[in-house]
Amino acid sequence: MEKTLPEGACNAHCHVFGPRDRFPYAPDATFIPETDAPKQALYALNDSFGLQRCVVVQSSCHGFDNSATEDAIATRPRDYRGIALLPTAVADAELRRLDAAGFRGVRFNFMKHLGAATPLDEILALARRIAPLNWHLQVHGDPAIVTAVVQTLATGPVPVVIDHIGRLDASAGLHQPLFQAFCRLLDNPKVWMKVSGMDRISKRGPPYEDAQPFARHLVESFGDRVLWGNDWPHPNHAGPIPDDAQLVQLIGRIAPTVAQRQALLVDNPARLYRFGDL
Template structure:
């Protein structure tokens, strides 16, 4: 890993005796506390990270706040909040090191706020310099795209838009994703190869999608491990995911942009702590 590399998509779970799971959670993971995450990053040589609040913890963002506080500006957080969240709560989270809000449009993660509410919230996020992060099934991209284009803040699309790798690069969902990416407000995470693939590791059918995004929009792509890989029957080896980087971003210049320069610019690492 190059110096200053960023893992732009992970989660932390528990320990549940300290950070209980939400009662109405859509799934119950094993504990994956910050100490395990930090150990993984130390082994891989990763210096920065974006921790994304999980639906299993609901709107209680303390587990992420605790983890990013331990890293003193080198890690930041993406929160889950209701669309009706008070501005005071957003300011509180901002002071703790959060910089965005995620909205899920995935059936297995339960029903959340609609896209119109998410876009309305974006107008308030703009005052803080935050962004919207969206996680959706590829089948929804046509429905969501017109709304996302109305966003008042940058939009980060998770896991390459969850396209089905078996359908190829010419599938309508991927072409629509490329269309969105032509708007400079949009960013995409070339994470989740193991989620969009229909093959076993090393998920070779997913590589062309990530490589295309890096090739065409290399200045607005981000990479994340998605540790600890929730809701997967076969948990991937993080070392294998890292090895894919040379396939996703073949040149050293591309890898440095993906891992260092882009996240540093977008997430403003190292982040200044607020009193």
């Protein structure tokens, strides 16, 4: 892999936490970070790797108060975008306000440790309201249920992005029924996949050689609908916290050609998140 990433490369999945004295954590949060992860630390990390663009995903530790994410976008409005956490009854005026602030979608969690799941009919109703904004849905879920969730949500009017290679078990191999089910979902042009989270699906640890084939297959087979992110600062991680420099280096293994990296890091994020429109 070249020493530098392509111009306009995007870290399409990361978070900011706090600082808690300015952006308090939600009283009913399912987890509270041990340490803050403020926007300045995120900027420094991305800048050190040549990741010009970034998508900040609202974390459940801040609940429906998207202020920390909004603040991180506001400082770099041309190159940073956000994904919100929102109640499905959110007002249309608030959706329009968030759109003007740089948000481009809504994330829904289907992981037990992150609280009760939102009913799918409510999410589909919200999808019809965010469609005029050219937003999308983002799904983070238990692999036992997320394929059915995405199949239902993909009947709606907006794209659906699956987080972290579906959180499947890499040790079960490429031919496992779950991965084949994800690939069938990706035959639908409205479904996207984040090839972030190799560290979360690996059973071997770094450099995640059991997980690399999944990301590589997705890049090769669905190259116009894949996105990469490092998931900094790696919340609720069960194993050793990944080395972000190594995650960047591994891009060359999962996207070995210049054309693949251009699509993964530049063209796909630009299309989905509408960079440069503010």
